[in-house]
Amino acid sequence: MPNKKLSIRIDGELISALEGQTILQAAKVNGKYIPTLCDLEGLTPVGACRLCIVEVSGIDRLIPACTTPIQDGMSVTTTSARLTHNRRISLELLFVERNHVCAACVSNGHCELQSLASAMGISTVRFAYNYPKLGVDLSHPRFLLDHNRCILCTRCVRVCADLEGAHVWEMTSRGIHARIMSDLNQRWGDSRSCTNCGKCVQACPTGALAEKGCAVEEMVKRTDNISSLIQRREVQA
Amino acid sequence: MKKVKVATVWLDGCSGCHMSLLDMDAAIISLAQKIDLVYGPLVDTQEFPEDVDVTLVEGAVSSQDDVTKLQKIRQRTHLLISLGDCAVTGNVPAMRNSIPVNKLLQRIYVEGAQEGKVVPTDGVPALLKQARPLREFVKVDLCLPGCPPPAKTIAAVISDLVDGKKREAALAVKFG
Numbered sequence: 001m002p003n004k005k006l007s008i009r010i011d012g013e014l015i016s017a018l019e020g021q022t023i024l025q026a027a028k029v030n031g032k033y034i035p036t037l038c039d040l041e042g043l044t045p046v047g048a049c050r051l052c053i054v055e056v057s058g059i060d061r062l063i064p065a066c067t068t069p070i071q072d073g074m075s076v077t078t079t080s081a082r083l084t085h086n087r088r089i090s091l092e093l094l095f096v097e098r099n100h101v102c103a104a105c106v107s108n109g110h111c112e113l114q115s116l117a118s119a120m121g122i123s124t125v126r127f128a129y130n131y132p133k134l135g136v137d138l139s140h141p142r143f144l145l146d147h148n149r150c151i152l153c154t155r156c157v158r159v160c161a162d163l164e165g166a167h168v169w170e171m172t173s174r175g176i177h178a179r180i181m182s183d184l185n186q187r188w189g190d191s192r193s194c195t196n197c198g199k200c201v202q203a204c205p206t207g208a209l210a211e212k213g214c215a216v217e218e219m220v221k222r223t224d225n226i227s228s229l230i231q232r233r234e235v236q237a
Numbered sequence: 238m239k240k241v242k243v244a245t246v247w248l249d250g251c252s253g254c255h256m257s258l259l260d261m262d263a264a265i266i267s268l269a270q271k272i273d274l275v276y277g278p279l280v281d282t283q284e285f286p287e288d289v290d291v292t293l294v295e296g297a298v299s300s301q302d303d304v305t306k307l308q309k310i311r312q313r314t315h316l317l318i319s320l321g322d323c324a325v326t327g328n329v330p331a332m333r334n335s336i337p338v339n340k341l342l343q344r345i346y347v348e349g350a351q352e353g354k355v356v357p358t359d360g361v362p363a364l365l366k367q368a369r370p371l372r373e374f375v376k377v378d379l380c381l382p383g384c385p386p387p388a389k390t391i392a393a394v395i396s397d398l399v400d401g402k403k404r405e406a407a408l409a410v411k412f413g
Contacts, residue, residue: 100326104329108413114413118411122410124325124326128373
């Protein structure tokens with residue numbers, strides 16, 4: 001049975017969307033822009049980055065658009081002073097949490113974190129930088145993992161599980177100590193489940209996962225390949 | 238018309254921001270007619286003057302000497318600008334921040350040296366534990382990120398200030 005059509009309002013405009021769609025999906029289909037960072041089309045949404053927060057009438061707290069299914073009659077606001085304020089804080093906290101040295105990064109100029117900051121006009125942050133001591137895993141023959149540049153969006157975890165089915169990546173520890181880990185916290189190069197497919201590298205929005213041998217600005221990710229692969233699989237299924 | 242007093246300062250940075258400042262081509266000629274460059278690596282003044290209108294500071298704050306300089310500059314400047322990523326975020330100089338200073342100096346000047354294996358102490362200011370952005374020490378009025386910030390952006394900001402405007406919102410900003 002085809003999905004029921006629901007009527008919702010986004011920024012006052014009446015649109016119809018399918019039952020089961022998230023606010024973000026409904027917005028995208030109708031050409032409404034909501035900023036995202038951890039979202040990647042086709043992967044299971046997790047609401048990790050809080051950039052896609054929106055206001056929903058009747059609910060006081062801000063809601064992540066990527067994980068919230070639409071309901072009939074829902075009224076969504078995607079832009080407001082309150083949303084801009086909170087999105088900015090989320091983004092600034094990502095910058096201070098780790099060591100994002102754009103000038104020395106392989107993804108400089110092609111980084112989703114960096115370009116989102118530019119789009120939001122962020123010229124400085126209001127918090128003190130954390131400057132944590134973090135490692136780099138160079139044990140894989142083709143790829144590297146630099147925790148300094150990781151924003152814990154878990155795209156790598158999800159693309160490895162959802163698309164490749166290898167389940168190499170997981171999260172370990174909590175809060176400020178949270179890290180991406182391969183297998184049972186082994187070095188990536190020692191992972192026996194990794195198929196060396198590189199999907200995690202392409203899905204990563206920053207330079208945290210990159211191909212070895214890239215100089216500054218040379219790592220260009222192809223997230224569109226990931227999304228089109230997922231689409232084709234869905235058609236087959 | 239009274240010329241606007243502009244100073245530039247070079248803390249812990251590579252001087253790339255100053256290069257970018259000079260890279261504004263012909264714009265520098267018309268700008269030079271409206272400003273008075275009163276202090277900086279490009280001029281010969283020894284003491285930071287009083288009552289400066291605009292100061293552009295390049296580099297992170299890395300030593301106690303930097304802190305003292307910066308505090309004096311803040312007192313004597315109406316509008317303080319963080320010029321470039323090192324001044325705004327710490328950037329490359331801050332990559333040393335998770336390494337203890339003595340270990341760092343030992344590694345570079347003793348273990349890493351071919352000859353003259355000694356950590357320099359004479360005539361160089363002692364390093365702070367960490368290199369940090371200006372904003373964490375003094376009030377900063379405007380931030381121009383970039384490594385370096387594009388010459389056009391620097392030119393636009395100074396021209397605006399000369400014309401009595403402070404216009405951050407309209408600037409295209411980018412870290413790195």
